[in-house]
Amino acid sequence: MLLLGFYQLLFHGRIFNSTTIQGLNMIDTETAIIGMGPAGLSAALYTARAGIKTTVIGCSPKIAGDYTIDNYFGFPGSITGRELIEKGMEQVKALQTMFVDERVLTVHHGENGGYEIKTENQVIKTCSLILATGVSRTKPKISSLENFEGKGVSYCVSCDGFFYRNRKVIVIGESLFAANQAVELLQFTRNISIYTQGKEPDISQSFLEKLQEAGVPIIKKKITSLEGDGVVNNVKLDDGSSVETEGVFIAFGEASAADFALSLGLATSGSFITIDRDQKTSIPGIFAAGDCTGGFLQIAVAVGEGATAAKSAIQHVRNICR
Numbered sequence: 001m002l003l004l005g006f007y008q009l010l011f012h013g014r015i016f017n018s019t020t021i022q023g024l025n026m027i028d029t030e031t032a033i034i035g036m037g038p039a040g041l042s043a044a045l046y047t048a049r050a051g052i053k054t055t056v057i058g059c060s061p062k063i064a065g066d067y068t069i070d071n072y073f074g075f076p077g078s079i080t081g082r083e084l085i086e087k088g089m090e091q092v093k094a095l096q097t098m099f100v101d102e103r104v105l106t107v108h109h110g111e112n113g114g115y116e117i118k119t120e121n122q123v124i125k126t127c128s129l130i131l132a133t134g135v136s137r138t139k140p141k142i143s144s145l146e147n148f149e150g151k152g153v154s155y156c157v158s159c160d161g162f163f164y165r166n167r168k169v170i171v172i173g174e175s176l177f178a179a180n181q182a183v184e185l186l187q188f189t190r191n192i193s194i195y196t197q198g199k200e201p202d203i204s205q206s207f208l209e210k211l212q213e214a215g216v217p218i219i220k221k222k223i224t225s226l227e228g229d230g231v232v233n234n235v236k237l238d239d240g241s242s243v244e245t246e247g248v249f250i251a252f253g254e255a256s257a258a259d260f261a262l263s264l265g266l267a268t269s270g271s272f273i274t275i276d277r278d279q280k281t282s283i284p285g286i287f288a289a290g291d292c293t294g295g296f297l298q299i300a301v302a303v304g305e306g307a308t309a310a311k312s313a314i315q316h317v318r319n320i321c322r
């Protein structure tokens, strides 16, 4: 049964149109910012003040702990990362901004232009997008992983899932991101297992139920190496046993800038997003700022890039979206 509702969300004085379809909240926005660190919050400050309907999506950044920041302009007696982020958040929340405190699972091109962001409970449709997701996650330590990249090892279900129709595949990861990658793979194959590399799964009840219903096992063993003659056909586990497979999807940790770049088709340099002086990426309407663009990984740089990305996003919204 299709559950459909329509309502308007009032966030800090601004109306966001929203529908609910089968439990997923649909949000329409002009600029979506992924990341609540210095780059994302700085960008939001500018877009919201320019009257652009802004939605910020993300979780607390790593710096929001008890780390002392001694080199940020205006705080001679030092400030903790937590205090700095709290102050930035307070400043942005006073403006007309919507905050979605959830992990982003996928970002795709929208069917009618723009971009579509999915979290566990929301679908956010946006005309412009600022990626401010910090540095990308690290790869799992699996020997010969790099040798099989593009030869049975993939980092992107929406790019490569099609090539694994009715194949036996493994998803490596412990989080909601891995669970979502497995769920997306179900449209191509039912023969999927998730390996958590020895970690406790950090997957919500609703996703656990989806996986259980589809018969996708979650195995807490560690994969130590990949084997195959040209393409991967076997994984070795730390208990000495081996498991046959025809494909391996890496979805370790949280979805990162590198994952979003792959699914959107953005130009990258290694795991960093390529940008120009205006923080424009290779795709119109998508901008990137902060650590996810590489360079000097510092708060001052992230804040500056966030402001520039916002300026470009504001221009895009005014010229293209309205």
Ligand SMILES: Cc1cc2nc3c(=O)[nH]c(=O)nc-3n(C[C@H](O)[C@H](O)[C@H](O)COP(=O)(O)OP(=O)(O)OC[C@H]3O[C@@H](n4cnc5c(N)ncnc54)[C@H](O)[C@@H]3O)c2cc1C
Residues within 6 Å of the ligand: 034, 035, 036, 037, 038, 039, 040, 057, 058, 059, 060, 061, 062, 063, 067, 068, 069, 070, 071, 072, 102, 103, 104, 105, 132, 133, 134, 135, 254, 255, 256, 257, 289, 290, 291, 292, 297, 298, 299, 300, 302
């Ligand atoms: C321990 C530590 C100490 C540091 N000390 C200093 C210092 O003293 N001075 C200094 O200048 N710099 C310091 N840095 C570096 C500084 O923290 C970074 O350069 C800065 O935070 C980069 O900002 P950012 O907004 O680009 O990324 P981040 O601050 O990393 O923020 C990224 C945001 O994206 C979100 N995100 C990522 N993926 C997802 C997803 N899939 N779904 C939802 N949200 C997502 C995160 O939750 C976070 O909110 C330190 C860093 C660390 C880790």
